[in-house]
Amino acid sequence: MTSSPSETETAAVHPLQEYADRVAAAVGGDGTVTFDTVKVRVPLERWVDALTTARDELGLVFFSWLSAVDWSSEVEVGDPFPEPVDDHFELLATVADVSEGRRVIFSTDLDKETPSAPTLIDVYAGANWHEREAYEMFGIDFDGHPNLIHLYLPDQFQGNPLRKSYPLLSREVKPWPGTVDVEGLPGSDEGTGDEGAEGDGAERDGPSEENPEA
Amino acid sequence: MVLDQDLVRHLSESSVSVELETEDMTLNIGPQHPSTHGVLRLKARVDGERAFDVQPVIGYMHRGYEKLSEVRTYPQITTLVNRIDWVSGYANEIPFIVAAEKLLGVEVPERAQYIRLILTEMARISSHLIFMASYPLELGAATPLFFALRERERVLDLLEGVTGGRFHPNFNRIGGVKPAYGSGSATRKVIQDLPAGFLAETRDAMDKVVEAVDELNQLVADNEIIVARTKGVGVLPVEVAAAYGVSGPNLRASGVGFDLRKVEDYLPYHLFDFEIPTGENGDCWDRWHVRLLEIGQSVRIVQQAIDGIPSGPLQAKVPKVIKVPQGEAYVRAENPKGEMGYYLVSNGNQGPYRLKIRSASFSNISILPWILEGVLVPDIIAIMGSLDFVLGDVDR
Numbered sequence: 001m002t003s004s005p006s007e008t009e010t011a012a013v014h015p016l017q018e019y020a021d022r023v024a025a026a027v028g029g030d031g032t033v034t035f036d037t038v039k040v041r042v043p044l045e046r047w048v049d050a051l052t053t054a055r056d057e058l059g060l061v062f063f064s065w066l067s068a069v070d071w072s073s074e075v076e077v078g079d080p081f082p083e084p085v086d087d088h089f090e091l092l093a094t095v096a097d098v099s100e101g102r103r104v105i106f107s108t109d110l111d112k113e114t115p116s117a118p119t120l121i122d123v124y125a126g127a128n129w130h131e132r133e134a135y136e137m138f139g140i141d142f143d144g145h146p147n148l149i150h151l152y153l154p155d156q157f158q159g160n161p162l163r164k165s166y167p168l169l170s171r172e173v174k175p176w177p178g179t180v181d182v183e184g185l186p187g188s189d190e191g192t193g194d195e196g197a198e199g200d201g202a203e204r205d206g207p208s209e210e211n212p213e214a
Numbered sequence: 215m216v217l218d219q220d221l222v223r224h225l226s227e228s229s230v231s232v233e234l235e236t237e238d239m240t241l242n243i244g245p246q247h248p249s250t251h252g253v254l255r256l257k258a259r260v261d262g263e264r265a266f267d268v269q270p271v272i273g274y275m276h277r278g279y280e281k282l283s284e285v286r287t288y289p290q291i292t293t294l295v296n297r298i299d300w301v302s303g304y305a306n307e308i309p310f311i312v313a314a315e316k317l318l319g320v321e322v323p324e325r326a327q328y329i330r331l332i333l334t335e336m337a338r339i340s341s342h343l344i345f346m347a348s349y350p351l352e353l354g355a356a357t358p359l360f361f362a363l364r365e366r367e368r369v370l371d372l373l374e375g376v377t378g379g380r381f382h383p384n385f386n387r388i389g390g391v392k393p394a395y396g397s398g399s400a401t402r403k404v405i406q407d408l409p410a411g412f413l414a415e416t417r418d419a420m421d422k423v424v425e426a427v428d429e430l431n432q433l434v435a436d437n438e439i440i441v442a443r444t445k446g447v448g449v450l451p452v453e454v455a456a457a458y459g460v461s462g463p464n465l466r467a468s469g470v471g472f473d474l475r476k477v478e479d480y481l482p483y484h485l486f487d488f489e490i491p492t493g494e495n496g497d498c499w500d501r502w503h504v505r506l507l508e509i510g511q512s513v514r515i516v517q518q519a520i521d522g523i524p525s526g527p528l529q530a531k532v533p534k535v536i537k538v539p540q541g542e543a544y545v546r547a548e549n550p551k552g553e554m555g556y557y558l559v560s561n562g563n564q565g566p567y568r569l570k571i572r573s574a575s576f577s578n579i580s581i582l583p584w585i586l587e588g589v590l591v592p593d594i595i596a597i598m599g600s601l602d603f604v605l606g607d608v609d610r
Contacts, residue, residue, distance in 0.1 A: 035316045035543035063459040064546070065572040069559055078284040081540075081561040092557070092570070094544065098456055098470050101477025105544060105557075126458035129580045137280075152273035152609060161281055171285055 023104050027053045039105045044117060047091075047108050051123045054095055060104060063124035064094040066131060068110075068138045072164040077171065080164075089115045089138060095124070116141040137162035241265065243594065245274050251348070252605025256582070256594070265594055268586040270579060275609040283569040288314050288388060288536055291569070295556075296382040298573055299607035302341040302550045304373065304383045305334050310569075311386040312480045313545040313558040317538045318388065324482075325526040326390040329408065331481045332416070332519045333373060333385070335512040339423060340369045341550035342505045342512075345602045346430050349502060352599040353440050358433045365426040368419045375409050388536055390529035407528065413520050420513045427509050434502070444498035448585055448597035451496060458584070459577035462552025464601055467504045468496030474548035481547075486518045498600035505602070537564055551575050551607055575607035 020031030020038045027050035029042035042050040054060040068091050073084040089110040096103035110117060119142040120127035131142045132151040139160035142148055150157060159166055241260045245253040253274035258265040279298065283291050295310050296303040308330060315322060322330075347362035370380045377383030385391055434440050450460065452468045465472065471490045475483040491507035493500025538560040546555030552574030561567040578601050586594055 034541055037542065037544045039542070061453070062456040062461070063577075064553065064555065065459070065557075065570065065577070067557070067570045069568045069570075077281070078565060078567065079561060079563045081567065094555075094557075094572070098452075098465065098472040101474070103544070103546070124457050124459075125454070125584070126460075126577060126580055129576070150273075152276040154273075161278060166281075168281060168285055 019102065020104075023054070023058060026057060027106075029106075037105060038103065039107055041107045041109075044108045044110065047106075048118050048120065048123060050106055051093060051095065051120055054104065054106070055123055058102075058104075059097045059099070060095040060102065062096040062098050063126040063130075064096050064103065066091070066093040066120065066127055066134060068092060068134050068140060068162075070138060070162065070164045075164040076167040077164065087112050089140060091117055091134070091140065093120060093127070110140060114141075115139060116143060118143045119145040121145060136160065139163065241591070245271075251603060252608075254579070254603075254605055254608070256586075258586070258591075258594070260591060263590050264588055265586055265591055266588060268583050268594070270582050272579075272605075272608050275605050277610065279610050280569055280571055283566055283571075285565065287564040288538065288566070291565070292386055293382070293384045295571070296379075296384055297606060298571065298610055299341075299549065299551055299554070299575065299604050300381050301344050301604050302337040303379075303381050304337040304377070304385065305341075305547070305549045306554060307383070307386045308334055309480060309545045309547040309554055310556045310558075311388060312547075313543050313556045314388050314536075314538055314560075316543045316545060317541045317558065317560055318532070318536070320389045320530050320532060322390055322530055323527045324524045326528045326530075327482055328519050328523045329376075329391050329528070330386065331483070332516055332523075333376065333383070334481065335516045335519075336369050336373055336416070338512045338550045339509050339516075340366045340373070342509050343369070343423075343426075345502075345505055346434075346509075349599045349602075350434055350437075350440060352595050353443055355434070355437055355440055358430055361426055361429050361433065365419075365423050368422060372412065372416055372419055375415075376412060387529065387532075389532040390527070392529070413523070416516065417520055420516055423509065423513055427506060431506060441499065443593075443596050444502060444600065446495070446497050446499075447593050448498045448589070448600060449496050450581065450585055454584060455496070455581070458581045460552070460581050461577065462548065462550070462574055463504045463508060464501055464552065464578055466490065467493035467500035469494060474546060474553060478546060478548075480545055483515070485522070486515050488512075488515050498596050501600040501602070535564065537562060538566075546572065549574055551602060551604065552578055571610050573607045573610055575603035575605075576610070579603045579608055 014033040016033045016036065016038055020033050020040065023038070024031030024040050027040060027042055028046055029040045029050060031038065031040045068089050071085045071088050071090060073080060073087060089112065091108050091110055092105055094103060094105045108117065115138065117140060119131060129151060131145055132148060134140050135142060135148050136150045136153050137160055239260045241258045242255065243258065244255040255271040256268055257271060258268045279294050282294060286294070292307050292311060295306045298306050343362045343366040347359040350358040373383060374380045377385040450464070450468050452470050455465050455468050469492055471492045473490045476490065488511045491504050491511065493504050540560055540562045542559050544555055544557045546553050553572065554574050555572035557570035558566055559568040585597055589597065
């Protein structure tokens with residue numbers, strides 16, 4: 001399983017690498033290809049310029065998506081990377097053409113304290129909703145966005161759920177994988193099994209979790 | 215810029231209204247409305263018969279799949295992604311599972327790839343048939359619904375026969391597919407393959423679908439009211455569609471012959487002959503017509519795949535506990551609704567570190583404020599319906 005034929009370090013240069021280099025040269029960034037995915041890293045100052053160039057000169061007129069990755073050594077959900085990572089947000093914008101099937105992920109790094117980037121709405125109108133989603137999910141500010149309000153979440157929602165520091169409440173209440181079965185049988189009073197002290201608070205917060213038949 | 219033209223159009227309309235001294239009204243559509251295909255709410259300012267400043271309010275069905283994926287293993291996530299666009303649940307699994315296979319470097323056996331392809335195209339047929347049923351209904355024509363749903367049921371029965379599920383097949387495994395048929399026996403060694411007669415029955419069903427497409431074409435194309443309500447309504451130029459990320463049949467209806475099945479290699483589509491239907495005007499009519507023609511092309515693909523399906527194993531050899539090596543990949547696929555993609559960041563564990571889900575309907579309805587600006591109120595329904603979205607695919 002470890003020796004994949006197409007993706008070993010010693011393999012020949014990926015056929016898309018030349019294209020990645022061409023895009024990187026045009027926008028002033030650094031192009032890599034991993035698993036057929038072209039990614040071009042640009043500095044934050046060149047974020048809007050790079051995507052404008054992509055649209056006007058490289059024919060990447062199709063706005064596919066924009067989102068972020070929370071690179072974090074300490075995580076509240078899931079597993080962290082085995083090695084510590086450089087803590088930052090990575091902002092990603094994927095654009096494509098509608099003829100040959102070229103697609104490029106543009107990427108830039110944002111600091112954790114005050115994550116902020118200029119809006120892409122003037123370049124790709126479709127960035128509007130994607131930036132609102134990144135704003136509510138990661139807490140990234142988009143300078144110049146005309147309507148930076150919650151998209152999915154209720155207005156009064158606190159926190160940024162896709163940050164790695166944001167715990168997943170259902171997993172806090174009921175850890176997974178748990179013991180064989182943490183739920184009591186329907187109708188029995190035995191309740192929470194052997195989850196210990198945390199179970200008490202959980203029972204009050206979410207009775208429906210504990211006994212769905214009640 | 216496009217927006218400036220909008221402003222001009224908007225201003226000229228409102229100056230008319232000032233002369234007539236009409237009063238603007240705020241109109242709320244949804245979240246519970248049949249034409250919203252789920253729970254979408256629109257807020258519009260209505261000036262006489264025309265709607266302005268239409269603001270979609272989404273999120274009523276947000277389930278947080280991207281967060282949930284971070285605490286689940288890869289096999290568990292296929293059950294989640296089934297539920298994104300539930301009208302074509304099977305097709306949602308493909309790009310996700312292919313992304314994981316890419317990082318693992320697994321070669322999927324040929325027969326499994328053919329089965330994936332056949333079922334994906336059947337999912338496309340059933341999704342488009344739902345559109346063929348619901349869209350005329352929204353315009354007031356109930357009859358096509360019965361013709362379309364009859365055929366869809368045929369296709370779903372076959373899907374259920376293979377996967378065990380009509381809507382949520384959960385059929386793909388890393389390295390292949392897992393038929394429900396004949397599996398689950400620990401004591402007896404059974405051959406796991408497609409159910410007996412599946413290929414022959416599918417071939418028959420495809421013939422019937424072709425007949426139904428003809429019937430649907432007559433029912434709708436010969437219906438003067440539907441033609442009058444859709445031709446020239448909701449015109450979407452290619453440049454605007456691309457800038458908003460509108461993909462799939464909605465983009466092709468605007469005249470671009472761009473189909474990810476032709477340019478990406480997530481399934482072996484290059485082995486088959488099929489055309490990419492396109493529209494001319496990018497109006498509601500073209501969006502309906504492109505989907506009708508796409509059913510025929512999907513039938514062609516299925517027929518060729520049935521003819522050419524090789525024998526062999528359905529599953530590559532993979533470890534029982536799958537840990538996906540570190541890496542990042544974006545895999546996108548041509549789903550019935552448009553481009554569906556997964557950006558997968560793996561940290562070498564049993565589940566992803568981050569999974570960004572790019573769903574087609576989300577971008578497809580982000581066009582609504584643009585395309586509904588200044589249209590007649592009854593056309594809101596005609597235009598929304600023609601975009602063929604599913605709220606599960608919008609809200610994720």
